[in-house]
Amino acid sequence: MSEHNISSRESINYSQESNIAALAAAMSDTSRMKILCALMDGKAWTATELSSIADIAASTTSSHLSRLLKANLVTCLSQGRHRYFRLYNHSIASLLENMMGVAFQVNNPSRLKVPKELLKARTCYDHLAGDIAVKLYDSLVKNKWINDEGSDLTIQGKEKLLQLGVPIDAKTKRKKCCPCLDWSERKFHVGGHLGSSLLDFFENNNWIKRVPGYREVIITSKGHKELHRHFFIDE
Structure with missing residues (x-):
């Protein structure tokens, strides 16, 4: 050279x-x-x-x-x-989420200071995160609505979500679906276009309520029932 x-x-x-x-x-x-x-x-x-x-x-x-x-x-x-x-952009959100994961060590005393509600459900920029979101991801994979890698919807998944009323944009420039590592659970939740669409759908249909000024998300009584009914999520 x-x-x-x-x-x-x-x-x-x-x-x-x-x-x-x-x-x-x-x-x-x-x-x-x-x-x-x-x-x-x-x-x-x-x-x-x-x-x-x-x-x-x-x-x-x-x-x-x-x-x-x-x-x-x-x-x-x-x-x-x-x-x-x-x-x-989304890249900055992903960077921050990864930094939170590094800072949030299992043996770190700060773990005890994180509100349980925030660990249960919160926003990760434009999609859902926390324990409930990880269970949602696992359910989508188990029931073959998304592929094993979490990188795309299956034909069955598209049909089921469209029937439910979740908007799916086939022409989106974003990743249709992607696994996003949850900083508190250390497992994947759903990111990409699908993650964003699901969050909007949950909020618009009163399955969840945001806490103004915070990332915390509250699962409504209707949300608990519907998440179990459509996504087989037990808490």
């Missing part, structure tokens, strides 16, 4: 490492991580709302959001006079 090629490769590697370091630096603040974790509910928030969640002054929140915007960790949506912030 020529010296020129070696030099080019070293330059690319250095640039990549610098970018990783810059991304890590943008996340290396407790208040900024509070903002990012709040945005894991998949919704768009105003700076004022994020200021309240992170428990910091409005001016400080503005500074943190500027840093997160510059690092492409969040994006800003303007609607009239209001500005809303949300995670930049």
Whole structure:
């Protein structure tokens, strides 16, 4: 290999490492991580709302959001006079979920501080996570609604979900279905287009209720019955 090629490769590697370091630096603040974790509910928030969640002054929140915007960790949506912030894309949500998994060690004392309700059911950006979501994934695989790898719907699965009323977009540019490692259960739950569609369906049909301002999700009495009826989930 020529010296020129070696030099080019070293330059690319250095640039990549610098970018990783810059991304890590943008996340290396407790208040900024509070903002990012709040945005894991998949919704768009105003700076004022994020200021309240992170428990910091409005001016400080503005500074943190500027840093997160510059690092492409969040994006800003303007609607009239209001500005809303949300995670930049699904990749950032996946990165945060993986980081939570690393931080959430089995023997870590912080495990005891996590509310049981959050472990039971919560949002993972635009899909369902927690114990109930893992049981849902296992049921979909066991009953052959998705393949063993969790990467796609089966013909039977498409028919069953469409009959139930779950919207399935055959032309979606996202992964139709994918296994997402649950940080608290250390098993897979359903991600991708299917995961997002299921969460919307559950919420629109009053199977679940979101807790405003939090990732926590409450399974309604109707939801318990319907999850058992259609997905054979026993709690």
